[in-house]
Amino acid sequence: MSDSEYLPRWLQGQLDLALRTMPVVVLTGARQTGKTTLVQRLQPLRRYLTLDDLDVLDQAQRAPDSLLVNPPLTLDEAQRAPDLLLAIKRYVDKTRRPGDFLLTGSAQFPLLRGVADSLAGRAVYLDLSSFCPLEWQGGVAGLFDSLFAVNPDYAPWDAPKAHDAWRQWVLRGGFAPALRCPTDDMRGLWFGGYVKTYLERDLRDLSNIESLPDFQRLMQIAAQRTGRLLNQAEIARDAGIAHVTCHRYLNLLETGCQIERVQSFTANPTVALVKSPKLFWRDSGVACWLCGIYDLAALAKRNDLGFWLEQAVFQTLHAWRAIDPFRRRLSFWRTRGGAEVDFVLEQDQHVVALEVKASSRIGLGDVTSLRQFIEAQAHRAASVRGIALYGGDDVRFFGADIVALPYGALFPALVPPDDTNA
Structure with missing residues (x-):
C-alpha cells in the first residue's frame, strides 16, 4: 500500500507512545480492522513475523525462545501460540527495553486464559477498532x-x-x-x-x-x-x-x-x-x-x-x-x-x-x-x-x-x- 493510499488511524499516536514506554505492546482487534497494515508502517528496523505462516507458528509452538532474538520484533496473530508469551516474559525479565515486542492478535489477550498473568507489569494493551x-x-x-x-x-x-x-x-x-x-x-x-x-x-x-x-x-x-x-x-x-x-x-x-x-x-x-x-x-x-x-x-x-x-x-x-x-x-x-x-x-x-x-x-x-x-x-x-x-x-x-x-x-x-x- 502506497503512502497516498494509506489512511492514518486515530490510534497511531497512542501506539507510538506505548512503544516508547513499555517493553511489550499488545495490539488487539477483530480481523480486518487494519492491525497488520498499521504495524507494518512502523519504523523499518523492526522485524516482522506472522503466525499465519505455518513455519513460524511451528517454531513459536516448539521453540518459542528461538524467535525472540534481535528485537525489536513484531509478531502478528500472536494469540495462536500462548507459550510464546511465556518466552517473552522470560526475555523481558532479563532485558527490559521499551518497544522490544509488539504483539497483535484477533483476540483480547487479557481475556485469554493465563495471558494476563504471563505479561502482568510488562505489557500495555491497546485496541484497534474498526473505522468509525x-x-x-x-x-x-x-x-x-x-x-x-x-x-x-x-x-x-x-x-x-x-x-x-x-x-x-x-x-x-x-x-x-x-x-x-x-x-x-x-x-x-x-x-x-x-x-x-x-x-x-x-x-x-x-x-x-x-x-x-x-x-x-x-x-x-x-x-x-x-x-x-x-x-x-x-x-x-x-x-x-x-x-x-x-x-x-x-x-x-x-x-x-x-x-x-x-x-x-x-x-x-x-x-x-x-x-x-x-x-x-x-x-x-x-x-x-x-x-x-x-x-x-x-x-x-x-x-x-x-x-x-x-x-x-x-x-x-x-x-x-x-x-x-x-x-x-x-x-x-x-x-x-x-x-x-x-x-x-x-x-x-x-x-x-x-x-x-x-x-x-x-x-x-x-x-x-x-x-x-x-x-x-x-x-x-x-x-x-x-x-x-x-x-x-x-x-x-x-x-x-x-x-x-x-x-x-x-x-x-x-x-x-x-x-x-x-
Missing part, C-alpha cells in the same frame, strides 16, 4: 473531547449534515473491504465470508466449539439485541442452548473482539441502578448482516431503528475511547425507576452524559433523564454535562449544563466507494 465514519473520512477525533472543555466549542457540531447518512454507515460498518464494496450484494458476500472465516478459524483458535450452527444462531440472536440490556437467560432460551453454554459463547464473542458489553455507571450507590450490561457489536455492518439487514429498504422496515442509531453512535464512541483507554471510560446509566442515559463518558474526573434521540425535534421532556443524572452526580465529579444527540440541525441549550447537538456531525456524507482510498 469520521476516521474513515479523514476527520479528527476531537468532537467528543470538546465536550469536556470548560467552555465547549459547539461550532463543529453545527455544520451542514446529511441527516440519514447514519443509516448507510450502520449498514457498511467499519471494515475497509466492506466500506469499499460498491453494491449491497457485494458487501453481503464479503460479510458472509467474514463470518465464515471467524467461525472456522478465529473461533477454533480460541476454543473447541461442539456445534458451529448453535454458535452462529446465537450470533444472530445477539445481533438482534444490539443496544439493549443483556439478558443471557432470554438469549439462551431463544437459541435453544443451555444457559452455561450461552455464557461461554458470549464470552468467546467478546474475547474474539466481536461484541462489547458496556457496563452500568455505578458512582452513586444510593440509587437503585440496573446492573446488567448493555450489548453492542464492535462492527455494525456485521450485526446488520447477521440480522438479515442487507440494504436501506430492509433497515427502514425495522421497528427498532433507535437501537441501531445507538449502535452507530457506539462505533464512534468505541474508537474515541480506544485512543486513550487509561483516561477514558464508557458506560451507561439506568435506574430501576426508568430514568436512563444511553452513554456516560468519563475523562479525568469530568463526566458527560449522552442521550441519543432519533427525532428531528427536541424539547424539555426529552432531557429529563439527563437532568436527573446531573442532579445525582453533581457533587461526585469535577464537572457534569448533559448532551442530547438528535436528528435536527441546530445546537439548542436547555440551561447551562445541558445542550442538544445534531448527531449528523458524527456521520459525514459517505464518499462513493470508487473514490475512497485507505
